[in-house]
Each structure stands twice: as structure tokens, then as C-alpha cells.
Amino acid sequence: NAGVTQTPKFRVLKTGQSMTLLCAQDMNHEYMYWYRQDPGMGLRLIHYSVGEGTTAKGEVPDGYNVSRLKKQNFLLGLESAAPSQTSVYFCASSLRTASYNEQFFGPGTRLTVL
Amino acid sequence: GNSVTQMEGPVTLSEEAFLTINCTYTATGYPSLFWYVQYPGEGLQLLLKATKADDKGSNKGFEATYRKETTSFHLEKGSVQVSDSAVYFCALLDSGAGSYQLTFGKGTKLSVIP
Numbered sequence: 001n002a003g004v005t006q007t008p009k010f011r012v013l014k015t016g017q018s019m020t021l022l023c024a025q026d027m028n029h030e031y032m033y034w035y036r037q038d039p040g041m042g043l044r045l046i047h048y049s050v051g052e053g054t055t056a057k058g059e060v061p062d063g064y065n066v067s068r069l070k071k072q073n074f075l076l077g078l079e080s081a082a083p084s085q086t087s088v089y090f091c092a093s094s095l096r097t098a099s100y101n102e103q104f105f106g107p108g109t110r111l112t113v114l
Numbered sequence: 115g116n117s118v119t120q121m122e123g124p125v126t127l128s129e130e131a132f133l134t135i136n137c138t139y140t141a142t143g144y145p146s147l148f149w150y151v152q153y154p155g156e157g158l159q160l161l162l163k164a165t166k167a168d169d170k171g172s173n174k175g176f177e178a179t180y181r182k183e184t185t186s187f188h189l190e191k192g193s194v195q196v197s198d199s200a201v202y203f204c205a206l207l208d209s210g211a212g213s214y215q216l217t218f219g220k221g222t223k224l225s226v227i228p
Contacts, residue, residue: 004157033215042203042220043158058215090157102148103216105157 002026004106006091012112013081021076021109023091030096032074033058033103034066036087043090049074050096081113116141120204120219127194127226135189135222137178137204145206147171147180147187148216152201161189161202194226 007022023032030051035043045058049068063085065077074093078085088110092103121136139145146165150158162171167182176191187204204219 040220042218043216044218045215048215092158102160102163103158105159107155107157 004091004093004104006089006106006109008109009107010110012114013078014114015082017081018077018079019081019111020078021089021091021111023074023076023093023106024072025074025091025093025104026072027093027095027104028071029093029104030071031094032068033092033094034064034074034076035090035092036060036085037090037108038087046076046089081111083113085111086113087111116145116206116208116217118204118206118217118219120202120222122220122222124223124225127224129196129226129228130193131226133189133191133194133198133224135202135204135224137187137189137219139185139187139204139206141185141206141208143208145208147178148205148207149176149178149187149189150203150205150218152203152221154200158203194224196226196228199224199226 004025033048034046037043044060047066049055052071055066067075088108090108091106094103117140119138148163149161151161152158162173164171164180170179178189201221201223203221205216
């Protein structure tokens with residue numbers, strides 16, 4: 001049981017390049033999330049998904065796209081990377097519960113855009 | 115909207131000192147409250163939670179009590195260890211709004227010195 005895994009761990013891009021970050025979970029969770037973490041800003045939600053084939057915008061969605069074609073995978077895409085997207089990206093997943101919602105986090109992807 | 119405010123760090127303590135990290139929140143409904151911990155180079159892990167007023171969450175010697183009257187969820191530990199050095203995030207989930215998104219504070223970095 002690997003939990004939440006993220007690929008790649010590190011990446012350096014040039015401005016304008018594109019890339020896709022992959023998140024996978026093996027806990028059969030319905031909900032998945034993408035966050036970015038910046039110094040002094042905490043974690044901010046980019047996009048999330050409440051089930052296979054569905055996605056929704058979070059707090060900071062501009063410049064990113066996502067897809068959830070399979071329940072266990074959640075992809076985050078940057079079509080044209082900008083230096084402002086230099087950050088650490090975390091994926092998380094959770095069960096669909098109403099009372100509380102423990103999110104399980106991946107180890108993160110450190111992205112630098114030059 | 116929802117928001118979480120944490121005391122700013124960094125916080126540096128000697129081993130066996132008492133720890134308090136303040137957290138207050140603003141929410142439109144009746145949120146669940148969480149403390150997450152991030153060890154260096156890792157993703158976030160749930161440390162403890164409380165789902166209703168006057169609940170006390172506890173784990174690994176850490177405690178926090180959900181105080182509705184003061185809208186607070188302060189984290190405490192009686193005797194910190196070097197291994198507690200990490201970044202601590204307070205978060206809330208307002209499931210009454212029909213959303214399952216966590217709102218995070220900016221994080222408080224704790225360093226414990228021998």
C-alpha cells in the first residue's frame with residue numbers, strides 16, 4: 001500500500017514549456033486535490049476532483065489544467081509554464097465523508113521555472 | 115469566506131520546553147478543525163483533529179481543543195523533543211458549505227534544539 005505517490009519529484013522548466021504532474025493513489029479514495037505551497041503562503045488549492053471524470057477549480061486555478069480519467073490518477077498540467085509557477089506541488093486524496101475529511105498527502109514535486 | 119490565522123514563526127525552543135502554537139479561524143458554518151505536520155522534505159500528515167465544539171484532539175503528546183466561543187484551536191505539547199522540529203499547519207473543513215476543501219493557515223515552523 002503505497003498511499004499517494006507523485007511523479008516526478010523534481011523538475012526544471014524553461015518559460016513557455018509544458019509538463020504534466022502525475023498523482024496516483026491506491027486507497028480507492030473518491031476525492032483528489034492539487035495544492036501549491038509557497039513560502040509564507042501555506043497551501044493553496046489549485047483544482048480538485050470529487051470523482052472519476054469530474055474536476056473543479058480551487059483557489060488558484062489560472063495557468064493549470066487537470067484531468068481525472070481514472071479514479072486512482074489525477075493529472076496536473078501546465079500548458080505554458082511561467083516563473084510564477086515555481087513552487088512545490090502536493091497532491092492529496094480523501095474519502096467522501098461528511099463529518100470530517102482526512103486528506104492524505106503525497107511527498108511533493110518541486111518545480112522550478114526559469 | 116473561511117480563513118485560518120496562525121501565529122507567525124519561526125519558533126525555536128529548547129528540548130523539554132512547553133509548546134503553544136496559536137490558531138484562530140473564521141468560518142460561515144460549523145467546521146471541523148485539524149492540525150497537520152510537515153517534516154523536512156515530506157508531505158503533510160494529519161496530526162490531530164476535532165469535529166465539534168469542546169472536542170479535544172490528541173496525538174503523540176500534542177493536544178488541541180476546539181473552542182467555539184473564541185474560534186480557536188491552539189496546539190500544545192508539554193515537553194517538545196528534537197524530533198518535533200517541523201512545520202505545523204492549522205486547517206479547517208467547512209463541510210456545511212457543500213465543499214470538502216481544506217482551508218490552511220500559513221504554517222508555523224518549529225525548531226527544537228538540544
